[in-house]
Amino acid sequence: MIQARIRKQYPAAGDSAGFSLDIELETSKGVTALFGPSGAGKSLTLDCIAGFVRPTEGRILLDDQILFDAQARVHLPPQERRCGYVFQNYALFPHMTLRQNLAFAAERLPKLERHQKLAEMLEKFRLTDVAGRKPHELSGGQKQRCSIARALIAAPKLLLLDEPARGLDAPLRAEFYAILRQVRAEFNTPILIVTHSLEECFELADEMLVVRDGHVIQSGSPTGICENPANIEVARLLGTYNLLPVEIKALDPGKKSSLLHYQDFDIAGPYYPGHLRGDHVFIAISPQQLKALPRNGRPGPNQIPLQLLRTVPMPSAVRLEFAGEINVEMPRKEFEPLTETRDWVIEFPQQTLRIL
Numbered sequence: 001m002i003q004a005r006i007r008k009q010y011p012a013a014g015d016s017a018g019f020s021l022d023i024e025l026e027t028s029k030g031v032t033a034l035f036g037p038s039g040a041g042k043s044l045t046l047d048c049i050a051g052f053v054r055p056t057e058g059r060i061l062l063d064d065q066i067l068f069d070a071q072a073r074v075h076l077p078p079q080e081r082r083c084g085y086v087f088q089n090y091a092l093f094p095h096m097t098l099r100q101n102l103a104f105a106a107e108r109l110p111k112l113e114r115h116q117k118l119a120e121m122l123e124k125f126r127l128t129d130v131a132g133r134k135p136h137e138l139s140g141g142q143k144q145r146c147s148i149a150r151a152l153i154a155a156p157k158l159l160l161l162d163e164p165a166r167g168l169d170a171p172l173r174a175e176f177y178a179i180l181r182q183v184r185a186e187f188n189t190p191i192l193i194v195t196h197s198l199e200e201c202f203e204l205a206d207e208m209l210v211v212r213d214g215h216v217i218q219s220g221s222p223t224g225i226c227e228n229p230a231n232i233e234v235a236r237l238l239g240t241y242n243l244l245p246v247e248i249k250a251l252d253p254g255k256k257s258s259l260l261h262y263q264d265f266d267i268a269g270p271y272y273p274g275h276l277r278g279d280h281v282f283i284a285i286s287p288q289q290l291k292a293l294p295r296n297g298r299p300g301p302n303q304i305p306l307q308l309l310r311t312v313p314m315p316s317a318v319r320l321e322f323a324g325e326i327n328v329e330m331p332r333k334e335f336e337p338l339t340e341t342r343d344w345v346i347e348f349p350q351q352t353l354r355i356l
Contacts, residue, residue, distance in 0.1 A: 001026070001027065001028045001061075001062070001063060001190065002025070002026070002027050002049065002060070002061070002062050002158055002190060002192065003025075003026045003059075003060070003061045004023070004024065004025050004026075004045075004048075004049060004058070004059070004060045004061070005023075005024045005058040005059050005060075006021060006022075006023050006024075006045060006048045006049075006055045006058045006060065007020070007021065007022050007023075007055055007056050007057040007058050008020070008021040008044060008048060008053065008055045008056050009021075009056045019039075019041070019214060020214050021041040021044050021045065021048075021055075021214040022214055022215055023041065023045055023211070023214065023215060023216055024216065025045075025209060025216065027190055027192060027207065028190060029188065029190055030184065030190065030191070030206035030207070031180070031184060031191040031192075031193060031204045031205045031206050031207075032190070032191070032192050032193070032205060032206065032207045032208075032209065033193050033194075033195055033200065033201045033204065033205035033207070033208045033209070033222075034046075034192065034193070034194045034195070034209050034211050035195055035196065035198070035201050035208050035209065035210050035211065035237075036196065036210060036211035036212050036237060037196060037212070037237065038196065040211045040212050040213060040214065041211055041213075041214040041215075042194040042195075042196075042211050043162050043163075043194055045194075045211075046085070046160045046162055046192065046194055048060070048068070049067070049081075049083065049158070049160065049192070050078055050081060050083045050085050050160055051067065051068075051075070051076060051077055051078035051080075051081050051083070052078060054068070054075055055068060055070065056070070057070045058070055059071075062081065062082065062083070062157050062158055063157055067081050082154075082155075082156050082157040082158070083156055083157070083158045083159075083160055084150075084151030084152055084154070084156035084158070084159045084160065084189075085151060085160045085161075085162075086147050086148055086151050086159070086160065086161040086162065086164050087147070087162055088162050088163050088164070088166055090135070090143045090144065090146070090147040091147070092135040092143060092146060092147060092150070093135075094134065094135050094136065095134070096134065097131065097132050097133060097134055098127060098130060098131050098132070098133055098134075098135070098138065098142075098146050099118065099122070099131040099132065101135075101146060101150055102118055102121060102122070102146070102149060102150050102153055103118060104150075105150045105151070105153050105154055106118060106153045106154055108154065109154065117153055118153070121149040121152065121153050122149070124149070124186075125145040125146070125148065125149045125179070126145065127142065127145055127146060127149065130142055140167075140168060140172055141168075141172045141175050141176075144164065144168070144172070144176055144179075145179060147164075148161075148164075148179060148180075148183065152183065152187060152189070156189060157189070157190075158189065158190050158191075158192065159183070159187075159189050159190070159191045159192070160191075160192050160193075161180075161191065161192070161193040161194065162194045163194050163195055163196070164176060164193070165177075165195070165197070165200060177200075177203045177204060180193075180204055181204070193205070198222075198226075198238060198239070198240070201222040202222045202223075205221075205222055206221070207219065207220070207221060208220065208221065208222045208225055210225065210234050210237060212233060212237065217230065217231070217233055217234055218230040218231075218234045225238070226238060226240060229241070229284065229356065231356055232282050232284075232356045235282075235284050235356055240286055241284045241285060241286055242283070242284070242285050242286070242287060242290065242325070242326050242327060243282045243283070243284055243356075244262055244282060244283040244285075244324070244326070245262075245280065245281075245282055246260040246261060246262045246267070246280075246281060246282070246283050246355070247260070247261045247278065247279070247280050247281075248260060248261075248272065248275055248276070248277055248278065248279045248280075248281065248355075249261045249266065249277065250277060251271060251272065251275065251276070251277055252271065253271055253273075255271075256270060256271040257269070257270065257271055257350075258270060258271055258272055260283065260353070260355075262283070262304070263304075263324070265304045267283075267302055267304070267348050267350075267353070268301065268302055268350045269283075269350055269353040269355075270350065270351050270353065272355055275355070281355040281356060282355060282356045283348075283353050283354070283355055284354050284355065284356050285348070285352065285353060285354070287319065287327040287328050287329040288329050289349060289352050290326070290327075290328045290346055290347070290348065290349075291328070291346070291347040291349070292320050292322075292328040292330055292344055292345075292346055292347075293344065293345050293346075293347060294338060294341045294343065294344060294345075295343035295344055295345045299345045300345075300347075302347055302348045302349070302350060303345040303346065303347045303348075304345060304346050304348070305343070305344070305345050306322040306323050306324060306326060306344060306345070306346050307322060307323040307344075308320060308321070308322055308341075308342070308344050309321050309322060309323060311335075313332075314329070314332075316331070316332060317329045317330060317331055317332055317335075318330050318331075318332055318335040320335075320344075322344070322346065326346060328346060
């Protein structure tokens with residue numbers, strides 16, 4: 001288990017803006033994903049845990065061993081922390097063969113155990129046939145497998161991965177996901193992974209920490225966070241919602257209903273406890289929940305006429321992009337007979353309109 005309270009400050013200097021990392025996290029078995037945009041402090045968090053960066057304040061414990069304590073002036077060097085680290089660029093030694101890269105990481109093990117472990121890892125990660133090659137002679141997938149094997153060979157207590165699927169094509173990314181699921185099942189090592197890919201969180205993570213501007217702004221399962229983003233910031237980072245600014249015009253607790261004003265239109269919504277008339281909020285609704293229909297006369301209840309700007313083909317659907325930055329996803333078979341439609345209305349389902 002990793003327990004960390006990390007604060008790292010970089011003051012503004014010259015052309016560089018200041019940055020403050022102030023983050024707390026606790027993980028156990030399974031995969032925990034640090035999710036967020038570039039510059040949020042995700043990789044810096046990993047570097048502080050691994051010992052490459054010394055925090056300004058805080059405390060880091062790994063299975064009750066103190067790795068860092070600002071007050072007690074404890075700062076273990078990286079080689080004493082029992083953390084395996086898989087870097088974005090794999091960081092394999094270019095002058096060494098694949099076998100030598102693994103052997104270097106296992107040099108602290110007794111000789112017999114080192115040979116056994118080396119053979120085991122080469123076989124487990126399907127690298128035996130290329131063990132004599134140097135990194136520039138390996139494919140991207142082989143480099144990746146070697147990097148993970150090297151991080152695991154000394155039996156770390158924690159595995160850290162910094163955007164390991166970055167730059168991989170779809171087949172290699174799928175291979176990586178399969179490898180990491182294998183690692184989780186066979187090695188029982190807690191894994192902390194940095195990613196800006198929501199897909200990756202769903203593929204791999206048991207828990208997800210949403211990081212923005214050096215802070216965790218929501219934590220939970222990927223499904224739980226996507227279904228219930230804590231605020232507008234989280235919803236924007238997820239990128240899976242239409243976010244529409246509205247004003248609450250009416251609230252009726254008896255009928256469990258509300259009236260929301262969007263641009264020049266009123267939309268019926270459910271009752272929102274804790275809110276008042278006149279509140280300015282955002283509707284958060286996914287493209288799959290909205291319904292796009294050909295316009296036929298006056299718009300009906302909860303329908304708004306909008307101009308279709310463009311369509312984007314997807315594997316099994318079509319994304320319709322309307323004015324006002326409203327997107328609707330429609331099954332391909334439903335859209336095919338409507339390709340010549342010019343006038344549309346968007347229907348908002350009353351009971352699924354959540355606000356942030």
